[in-house]
Amino acid sequence: MKVVIIPIIVLVVSSVFSQQKKESFSSMFSIENKSVTVFTSADSTSLKLSRANSNLTFRAFNQPLETDICIFVNPNKQFQTFIGIGGAITDASAEVFAKLSKEKQLEFLNAYFSSDKGIGYSVIRTNMNSCDFSSKSYTYITEGDNELQSFSIDIDKEYKLPLLKKAMAMIGKKASLYISPWSPPAFMKDNNNVLQGGKLLPEYYQPWANYYVKYINELEKEGIPVWGLTIQNEPMAKQRWESCIYSAEEERDFLKKFLGPTLKKAGLGNKKIIVWDHNRDLITQRVNVILDDKDASKYVWGIGFHWYENWSGGNQMYENIDAVNEMYPTKNLLFTEGCVEKFDSKKYQLWANGERYGKSMINDFNNGTVGWTDWNILLDQYGGPNHVQNFCFSPIHADVTKDELIYTPSYFFIGHFSKFIQKGAKRISSVASRSKLLTTSFLNPDGKIVTIVMNQDSKKVKYNLCIGMVATEIEIPSHAIQTLIY
Structure with missing residues (x-):
């Protein structure tokens, strides 16, 4: 023929x-x-x-x-338009990385951040204050310092900052790094605890908004440019680890009256502000409340979401992302966290774990998502460290006793996207x-x-x-x- x-x-x-x-x-x-x-x-x-x-x-x-x-x-x-794919550099990832030999560290960096030798990550998320994937709870100020006079990120300089700098240097100009808080300091909350949910007290809305400015400025003094931020990790989840609850109205008002104006006044109005940063189930209610308010909406670059809505026994609700995209086509959708829960070393090579990534990524992109961020980029042979024993999988694990990297199916599934789709596609x-x-x-x-x-x-x-x-x-x-x- x-x-x-x-x-x-x-x-x-x-x-x-x-x-x-x-x-x-x-x-x-x-x-x-x-x-x-x-x-x-x-x-x-x-x-x-x-x-x-x-x-x-x-x-x-x-x-x-x-x-x-x-x-x-x-x-x-x-x-x-596609902005990139990546993962989170948490305290846990940085601590495990530091335990590897120089040779294995280089292998790891190439595996994620080189387009030729690896899968070309260009997006990084990192935690502001501690999260569950930290070895302990911490903040950047002394307790009770609402003036932030004691603000210091020295605790990050041992592990997290060195890894962030190496990753950002390898990515280069394509890098998009954003920050996410899990909890304000205990004294700023109504439960006086960084754990177990609780809410930000109204009298600390302004000091907490100032906190973001301090953290962004400190990172950038270290040569780590910050592209954006989410307002709160999982604002409707009361967790046994670092967490803080915001209703849709509370997140809206904190954004439009405090965080948005504070960032703008500090010369940081170009940072991309991402709301919600939680599962697909309640996403439409959250964005309706925030984006239908023009004074709040003007500060919003996009809406972040996670994939854990199947905790209820149902299926992934990909259609909710399409609904948000249909209602607010000028705003951006960004997948901000997903991982395979309940670590079990016997399931390192379970193919279904990778398929979960492939199915989610295809559906999320087809429903309008511009970028996709995995959770921890590296964990140890126990699925941690994690100070509340919430052990999980990551695409690459390290057996630090053997100085060995373990590549799971999730790594290869993500790579089928991140290695080949270029920024701006x-x-x-x-x-x-x-x-x-x-x-x-x-x-x-x-x-x-x-x-x-x-x-x-x-x-x-x-x-x-x-x-x-x-x-x-x-x-x-x-x-x-x-x-x-x-």
Whole structure:
């Protein structure tokens, strides 16, 4: 059969990072003379971000039959602009990193932050004051110092700051670092405890707003530029670890009357403020209250969310992200935390843990998310350290007694996105004709398309990657994820 090549041209206008949802980079895409490079990770095989030996070419493919399995990609239909993927550098991650040999530290840094040798993380989240993944509870002031005269981040200088600096240096200009508090100091709260929830007392709204300014300034004095901040980690969760409760109205009022104006007055009005930073279940109520108030909304860059809403026994509520995107299309959606809970070293290589990442990332991006942040980037062989024994999985673990890094399936699943999608990419339409396949696609600034396909089935699948009136046939193993570059 003679191969007919039909070019598809996509014209895109230039963009500015701060307006990524409205604009795009200058580029042109054509399928002519293109071939497809395939990277695959699959369960019960040696395939881990493995590149196929041969490149695939396109052929004429007009009307698919009902029996054909297809992934339909349309570069003419463009959506949000991608800012990056990354994870959290917590106290726990930094403490474990410090116990590794210099050789293993370099391997670890390359594994996450190098696009060539690793998976190209560009987003970092870090904790302001302690969190559960700290070896102990701490704040940056002496208790009762509402004037913040004693403010010091010296406690971070032993472990966290050195790792932050190494990671930021490796990422370079693409880096987006944001901070999140788990709790204000105890004296500022109605339960006089950094643990067990409690609320920020109204008389400390201003000192607490000043606290963010102090922390951002101290980080930047250390040469660590801060891109943004979330107002409060999980503001509706009373935890046995560091936590603080805000109703939607309380978060709105703290933002519009204190935090927003304080950051602006301090010359930090360019920092991206992210509200909610909790699960998908209550997200619409929170954003309705905050974003329908114009005085609060003007300070909001975006809405952060986590994936733990299935604590109730239900399913992941991806549709709520789409609902927020539909209601507030000018605001940005950012996944700010997810991990596999209940650490068990026997499940290091449990493939389903990786599939949880793949399914969430595809659905979140397809529903308008601009970036995706995993939880701890490194934990030890016990799933910690954690001062309340809330041990969890991370994509990479270190057995510090053996000076060994353990790469889990989650690392490779995340890498299928973070290694290949470039900052500034535009998500484009990508739709599967069978429910067993999940897919999302991005048009990179360099003019190439990245399509991710995930096979949830226990059998291998042959599918057609269709662009306009041409296609190429690809086989994906059972329980596998593929990245296609063309």
